[in-house]
Amino acid sequence: MSDVLLLNFTYEPLGIVDLARAVRMLFARKVEIVHRGDREIRTTSVAFPLPSVVRLLYFVKRHRKKVALTKKNVLLRDKYTCAYCGTHSGREMTVDHVIPRSRGGRSVWENLVASCSTCNARKGDRTPDEARMPLRRVPREPRFIPWVVVRRHTAPDEWVKYLALYSVGIEERVS
Ligand SMILES: [Zn+2]
Structure with a gap:
């Protein structure tokens, strides 16, 4: 893997940059190496370790994008x-309208939750009150695109602790 995880001054992940850009930033003294990768550049006299995680030496303000309302992003x-029973599952997960569409429920962040297919079928065309299936959390519009979650499965081990921190951040901001 030739990608490098770029962290903000605060250690919040900002994105993934290619190695060439990371090395340029290093030489420009814009970043420091937080974690060295396995590989190195060798010349005849010196070996220079290549970074896997770098951190900016200054703080950048993240510009916030609207998160697209898609099934995948709700999940x-x-x-x-599952918002009703707490089951965790990669597959079999559906998106449920908390107030059913047939009852005037809209397709907005605040009315959409992940639901296992069992709960979704059980709830049917009822509200959580009617179905006696209270929500375990209040759905809100997320403020950041959780792109790192998508990438997480393919990320090197040393990235994971920063990405995990970031995920916690997302959850805090969501609720
Ligand atoms: Zn469920």
């Missing part, structure tokens, strides 16, 4: 965990 926001 990501909810971490593939």
Whole structure:
């Protein structure tokens, strides 16, 4: 893997940059190496370790994008965990309208939750009150695109602790 995880001054992940850019930033003294990768550049006299995680030496303000309202992003926001029973599952997870569409419920962040297919079928065309299936959390619009969650499975080990921190951040901001 030739990608490098770029962290903000605060250690919040900002994105993934290619190695060439990371090395340029290093030489420009814009970043420091937080974690060295396995590989190195060798010249005849010196070996220079290549970074896997770098951190900016100054703080950049993240520009916030609107998160697209898609089924996948609702599932990501909810971490593939059923809003009714708490089951966690990558597959079999559906998106449920809390107030059913047939009852005037709209397709908005605040009315959509991840739901396992069992709960979704059980709830049917009822509200949580009617079905006696209270929500385990209040759905809100997320403020960040949780892109790192998507990448997480393919990320090197040393990235994971920063990405995990970031995920916690998302959850805090969501609730
Ligand atoms: Zn469920």
